[in-house]
Amino acid sequence: MIITVGNTKGGVGKTTLAVNIAAARAIQGKDVLLIDADRQETAQTAISIRANNEVMFGIACSTYADGPILRSQLLQQKDKYDDVIIDAGGRDSTALRAALVLTDILLVPYRPGSFDVWALQDISNLISEARSMRDGLKVYSIINVADSNPNSIDNREAASIFSEYPELEFIPSHIVGRKAFSNAAGAGRCVFEIKPQDEKANSELKNLISILFGC
Template sequence: MIYVFGGIKGGVGKTTVALNFVQFLAGGLQKDVLLIDADDQETATDYTAWRDSTLDGQLGYTAVKITGDAIRSQMPNLKKKYDDIIIDTGGRDTRSQRAALTVADVYLIPFYPRSFDFWTVTKVQHLINEIKIVNPKLKAITFLNRADIRSADNRDTATALEEAEGITYFNFPLLNRKCFSNAAGKGLSVFEFEPKDEKAINELNALFEEIIKLT
């Protein structure tokens, strides 16, 4: 499966979720996973370098940097070598994101409730509609990240996403927990970080298990 993490608005914690999904697949399910960093900010690449140092080269997955149309042209060969491919794209409508979506099976778009603007959903819908002309099998999934379950913003955003046509909303929010940044700072996933935050792990598992049901 080819999973693309992206969206139109930055600052929603997209890369953090993508990196934890990589470990869910590679470490938890023992899949052979390729991580493609297609984001100009190169956060996934920096994380991987830090992880390589922390774990003495035992990454648990393969990571490469590919951008632009090369994502599309190289995918037929890469698909033969890995069980799953995770593509982390920028939080805006870029050539790299569009190239990734033309070959993707699943498009994963996290939303941050406190920065929510309905125009963002509308722009995502327009992008998906354009991509589905060339990739009709694409499944677009949204979920809340860095959420506060008690917040009215959280409820309003969830309602808007549930009503958005062409997008499936997964009601498995990831709450705003310190362990995400603490783990990433050491090149680790939340699954690996000590002391373990069982609530965060349970939230990730609930979301990710729902995602892989799409296969």
């Protein structure tokens, strides 16, 4: 399974989600490759911290911010792993475009309160381009770093805008802006691996993993 966490807008928590997803799959016994396709290489730094701390269940990590290189390396390596998670930079890039042609699932996170409609239109256009070149691209959208009150105005407004873009299947269960997610990702881990446990964060990640991987 190849999953890309991507958006043409930055600051929506892509890397935090990508690292949490990768680590969650690793502790489920999967061989995981995390590709950092963001020039900031934050995911690479996080996985290096994980390795240096000798955390059980290792995660392979590569950096390919250039589209043609990402494509060639992904084609060479994808069969060696159970899952490939791509953290695509927060802009329209050659890496994001290359990922969309090869990925099984695109996860598009958006942050309420800083919602930019232009970014939805941009990613929608890229999805249409990718689907014109290949079949089977599944796309989910999710509100990330959401308000803890599911009925907050920001959450409701973000959810309502998604209804205008049916090509992005909206996941109604949000990822709340909990410290557990960012603290875990900063150490190259997922919320299942840190203490004290945040059961609400665990439940949100478990639900997302179930939707993405069907397990």
